[in-house]
Amino acid sequence: MLDDSLKGQLKAYLEKITRPVEIEASLDDSEKSKEMLELLQDIAGLSNQLSLNTQGQDARKPSFALNSPGEQISLRFAGLPMGHEFTSLILALLQTGGYPSKASAETIEQVKALDGEYRFETYFSLSCQNCPDVVQALNLMAVLNPKIKHVAIDGALFQAEVEERQIMAVPTIYLNGQPFGQGRMELAEILGKLDTGSSAREAEKLKAKQAFDVLIVGGGPAGASAAIYAARKGIRTGLVAERFGGQVLDTLAIENFISVLETEGPVLAAALESHVRQYEVDVMNLQRASQLIPASVAGGLNEVRFESGASLKAKTVILATGARWREMNVPGEKEYRSKGVAYCPHCDGPLFKGKRVAVIGGGNSGVEAAIDLAGVVAHVTLLTNSVLKADAVLQRKLLSLHNVTVITYAQISEVKGDGNKVNGLVYKDRNSSEYHSLELEGVFVQIGLIPNTDWLKGTVELSTHGEVVIDERGQTSLPGILAAGDVTTVPYKQIVIAVGEGAKAALTAFDHLIRTSAPA
Structure with a gap:
């Protein structure tokens, strides 16, 4: 099932396991069960911390659960987690085996503190680049909190369930048998839906932050590039986004990003975020902008408000909120979204x-x-x-x-x-x-695409297509307000262009700061 090269890589990862992991498989006579057995045998043979039990009696076949003796973990894969989900399998093995998550200590404590019974089911497809984030988040929650159970289900393999529940989009999440969410969701977003007070607490934390020299609104390629260039100038830099990565997260194959022969959207988004976090950038995620109040109105500083109730202030602002899929706007489209x-x-x-x-x-x-x-x-x-x-x-x-x-x-x-x-x-x-x-x-x-500028109407100048109008330096109609990427009038909506535009906007913001704050 796994070639020698992949086995070698996986064996190196599995050396990080610190406690035994039991793999319990529920199989039948199908070809998929045979493939699963071969896969699990290959994996179990790579570490003396792993054991395989093929006597599982779960109703979903083929499937397998991961557990560790003495631990209460309910984590299951129904189907073969290959393709985009192979990473989810590796992480599940490591975390079940005691390897610590990269999630913050605050987030881990928030998961452990959840009270109640949570039985999650996630339907995924092997070609879905958005599904692993959901699967990995819920798997981690199942490892951390014994009151949380999770099963990840390959919708293509369990067609009867998909038909019965009329699932026509992935990832689709059920909680205790009822629809919980659909589409890409990060750990913090799932926690926000379960811990309803977390959003208000986060909003208050953001309000208390000191003003930034430059605040970037948007976490796509333009926003990431702007953050790196601004931080390298030594100025106080903040980046706030609805989801880091933006539309890149929804892109499958990327073959025209210079010097990178081939990659996938989520991989590039992760690399962008990793690069940003190498610098002193205050990254604030899961915040949807709702209003821009320019300095001329706010009194000295620009202010950005968010749907959560949070607000941030800054001397300069770079708008990099990108674009979204254009809709047909015909009868039936909204009614049957995710239903066909x-x-x-x-x-x-x-x-x-x-x-x-x-x-x-x-x-x-x-x-x-x-x-x-x-x-x-x-x-x-x-x-x-x-x-x-x-x-x-x-x-x-x-x-x-x-x-x-x-x-x-x-x-x-x-x-x-x-x-x-x-x-x-x-x-x-x-x-x-x-x-x-x-x-x-x-x-x-x-x-095609439509720019995310609804929240900017009545502030900066917009084109007839709703794009932010900028000049050759990335400046908008308001001083100290810059813009970059797909949200602007710049032609050719390409990742490589957005990266360059983000860098340009950051350099212009820095130039604005030194000219407006220089002593007389």
Whole structure:
């Protein structure tokens, strides 16, 4: 199951285990059970701290639990945690075996203090780059607190459960049999939902912070770059973000970031955060900005307020809140979001195995999504409101696939459903003005980006597309307020460009500080 090179790497990791770990497998006669047994035998043979018991009687087969004698740990994988989830397996083995987590002491104590019974179930797919964060967070919680149980379930393998619960997006989390959350969630965010007072406590902590020389709002490539460049100037730097990594976290393959031959979004996001934390940057996560009050109004300092009730002040502010997927804004889209309407084909594609889906969008992202899905689903219909605009090489690949239909000059007018999930869509032929219906089970929307500037309306100048208007130095219409990355009018929304723009904005902020604070 594991090649010699991977075994060697894994053996080195497993040397960090300080207490015995029992792997209890629940198996049947299926091929997947045979694969799981082979995997677990390979792993168990790499450390004398590991033992394998194949007499498990869990209802989900194949699955396996991890425990340590004398410890009360309820942690289970239902399915083979390979692909993106292999790291989750390694971390679960280490943490069950006593290896300490990198979570802060405050966070660990918060987990241990949770009282009550928490039975979590997480549905994931092996191609989902957002799922590991959820799986790893809940696994750690199960290791730390005996009142917390967690099972991570491969939705593609346990299709009956997925159908019964009508799960059409991953990760999907259930708590004590009821829906708890969907989409990427970090440990602090999960804790915030369980410990309802934590958000207010964090807001008060932020309010008490001293003013920053530069405050970066946004944790994507532009924000990370700005933080590094600002901190290297020796000025008091803060970075506050709704989620560190931004849209990069939702990106699968990255092959055009200079000097990095190939990587994945979450890997790059982790590297960016690690680099930022090498400097004296105050990183504040899980804070969604709600209002900017410029110095001319606030009286001496710029102020940024957040939905949590927190607020921060700074001499200069760099806006780097990025962009989000553009929605179709047609009837049925919001009603059936995560019930057949999806925005991440890599994450949710495996849940539509053998079904009919549509992809909306004829650019690179739309065509790449259609190609990706064609290998999983029964049939893909790609609809675009004009002609295909993707790169020629992608178009050739798309048109070579036998289970793909392309419809051009199609204007989507409605997503249809039965009240629980998507069962079709309606589009208008822009040439004939006739309406047509398609029967299908999923709609993947890939029609570009919209800047995250709703909270800035009425403060800085915005373009007709809602982007922050900047000059060649990253300056906005307000002195001391800079902007960088996909949220701005800079053309070509690319990671490498955002990184450069973030650095430029930080240098401009520093220049503003030394010019405005210099003695007469």
